[in-house]
Amino acid sequence: MGSVKRRRGASSLVLLCALATVTAPGLAAGTAYAAPASPAAPLPEPGSKSLEQVRKDIEELYRQAGTATDAYNLAEAETKAQSEKIVEIANLVVAGKERITTLKNRAGAAARAQYRSGGLPPGAQLALSEDPNQFLDGADRLRQGEKATSDLLSELDRTQTDLQRYAEEAGQRWKTLEENRVKQETSKKQIEEKIKAAEELESKLEAEEKARLIQLEQEAQYRAQTAWLSSGAMKDVNGKATDAGKRAVQFATAQMGKPYRWGAVGPDSYDCSGLTSQAWRAAGRGIPRTSQEQLRLLPKVELKDMRPGDLIIYFDDASHVGMYVGDGAMVHAPRPGRNITLAGAGSMPIKAVVRPDA
Template sequence: MGTGQRPRNARALVLLCALALLTGPGLAAGTAYAAPAPPPPAASPSPPPAAPAPGAGALEQVHREIEELYRQAGSATDAYHLAEGRAKAQSDRIAELARLVVAGQERIAVLRDRAGAAARAQYRAGGLPPGARLALSDSPDQFLDGADRLRRGERATSNLLGELDRTQAELERYARDASAHWQSLEADRITREEAKKRIEEKIKAAEELENKLAAEEKARLIQLEREAQHRAQTAWLAAGALKDVTGGPTEAGTRAVRFATAQLGKPYLWGAEGPGSYDCSGLTSQAWLAAGRTIPRTSQEQLRLLPKVALKDMRPGDLIIYFDDASHVAMYVGDGAMVHAPRPGRNVTTAGAGSMPIKAIVRPDA
């Protein structure tokens, strides 16, 4: 899924607006997402009617079903990326083991050549090594020298045989490890294929539901999304979520936010990491990569591996993990707002940080 070329002045305006979130004085609670105004209905600039329009209940049910399908697809997407990452690690380890096996085989060949040379020398000497023959000499000096050489020869032979045994044992261990990694690789391949199948099924089902709607209903569906986000954000703010949130961004956090907000308007695409499109964790991981930090690829791994911080300590650049299954992630940009890649059919956008159920806040640059 590609993205259209935007006018340069529009991109500049978007970037300036995003940077204003970071550099504007005070980030006061009465501006931007800290005190959102209800979104206007699609049909007119007046507030939404008190009574629902005919068929509104059915449309809201469709909206809930579509959102749930996309959320399940997001959860399966994390499973896919996690299996993909493990498969790559297993493949890398198998390649490393193959190199070790080759090196070990070459080492065994050298050791065998040395052992063979020693055996041949002993045979030519009538079964006794030179040191043993000197040890039988009538000269005391020659005897002592021969005894020393004999001991050194015995140690060398013992060391040679010991090294040969150790190298052979290492080769056997490498073979066992490679077999185990091949089994893990196959398991991850199966997991990846099953997750991909689930993702495609959920996205297809959601798209089919949405495609059955008339143009007016699709517009109303978008409005329902905005209204639901507005209600959640309003309730989140009313509960005092931002009361103690005053932290400013770090230098790295500023770079990450700058990158993420520069992607506004680009389409969501499952599995995408840019530059033309993103999925939710593709956006956050690439934003922090641009800031000089490598973080996990998936929202579930970002939750598991990155340090968690309290809501009151949240600052721009932190990642917000959503839903109980950690199936969505966004980046906090300040003033109660976040930037994210929402779902298929939508573009990278800003929204209220409390517009979805928050599971945790994690910090890439703790």
């Protein structure tokens, strides 16, 4: 119980710190990012590049890793869908084969019955009958028998056609499955390469430089948020969250402090779209897994109509996503090496706003 209280206290502290960062002193809640304090004196440049350039290089590498992560997640989702479809087709094939066996047994029974009647076809037996009533009764049975035979043969033909179609579809699904596997491997390699390159750049910094690097990140976010707010972007934004939106925001903010990990969908870590998709799943609505698919498939809304729970898609390639929580802030999983946190909604270039519960 004590550990639960400590975790809640830590989460509250993280939330308070984040809110202090989003809200500038003396301004209305969420109207600006608080500017990080500047160091007394600039630190020496690492190597031949300025620390600011190193920050930009690291940021770009992680953004490229985010794009590759989106491609990986999409390929993974498609692979899962194709695998499930292949299993479904396999079940249809089994059922089709069982149906063909049943139909063949019925055809065999009819053949055996004809053999037992002396091998004469029903029409011939009917023509040789001397009883008019038997003749009329037999004529009716003959018509019924002919229709049943015709129906049986038609059903057998349809079932065989279905089996052929299932086989062709399964072959195409296997081909797509393999293509997705190759995409996953390619994307995984790109992700690992970009993250490794970024980590190597960061590993060359001294402890003071690493601390300054974090401060430079905050300053860049503050400048972007301030410029965004100065443009009047939040002037008419006052939308109220729906009940589902409130549940999504509650889930997302409850994950604050957990680490970013590419490809993760919780419960211990998330990537950016893993967080947003799971938050809306917790709110009772399934949405696409990746930020690019969220942009493509979810309804877009004007910035002025934005409300808590809406998703903000960032960068031209839609490689990042956060969830708007109100007062000019959003919650997101930033990148490897960082934890889920609150940030200014305009701290990165906004591409679009989409609404899961339109």
